[in-house]
Amino acid sequence: MSVDAGSPPPPVRRVGIMGGTFDPVHHGHLVAASEVASRFVLDEVVFVPAGQPWQKAGATVSPAEDRYLMTVIATASNPRFRVSRVDIDRPGPTYAVDTLRDLRAEYGPDVELFFITGADALSRILSWREPEHLFELAHFIGVTRPGFELSDDHLPEDAVSLIEVPAMSISSTACRARVAIGDPVWYLVPDGVVQYIAKRHLYR
């Protein structure tokens, strides 16, 4: 008599998290997320616009709804990309430790979480809130970014993977500065984001 072992358990879903201010979202963000999704065989990447990016407190940041909508527009054509409101709907300063706890609660225990950070963000990670808990909540992936050194020397062993992504020498700061002086941002940001910036008169 054969023993019915039942169906095999479903494969664990692998979810990437791309947090950012996205003011505006640009092709550097999108290429980094796409490359990590491919290399780490992710089922999806969740873009999470920050509500109040406290480490940019001295700078003027566009309204969260504008940054959210630009991120929706930029990611809409990719079936594996989605955008979460967790950080913009949570009052107060945005901490990645809260992002990770909220997304873990949303997705449940049977999901592997991968938090994607550029080299600049990774170098500052020990200045984030509760850094001692961050690495229990997700595996971190540090990606190369032109002009910044990618290193995990300051971080716990095995907490982070470092990968090279196609070099996109683009920053949101440079995009805002270009719009402010009337220079084009075509092809630095997705077409719909160019149009959204014009429609909402952002960065003028």
Ligand SMILES: Nc1ncnc2c1ncn2[C@@H]1O[C@H](COP(=O)(O)OP(=O)(O)OP(=O)(O)O)[C@@H](O)[C@H]1O
């Ligand atoms: N060109 C890029 N290549 C790789 N990673 C990037 C690039 N631009 C941003 N990132 C990463 O994306 C995340 C979100 O970045 P953020 O929204 O702050 O954009 P930014 O271009 O750094 O903005 P700003 O110029 O306003 O500081 C961070 O982890 C950052 O390191």
Ligand SMILES: O=C(O)c1ccc[n+]([C@@H]2O[C@H](COP(=O)([O-])O)[C@@H](O)[C@H]2O)c1
């Ligand atoms: O947790 C923190 O204290 C913290 C401090 C600065 C940045 N972060 C996160 O890092 C990501 C990139 O942020 P930023 O400011 O470089 O756009 C985004 O998800 C932020 O919420 C997180």
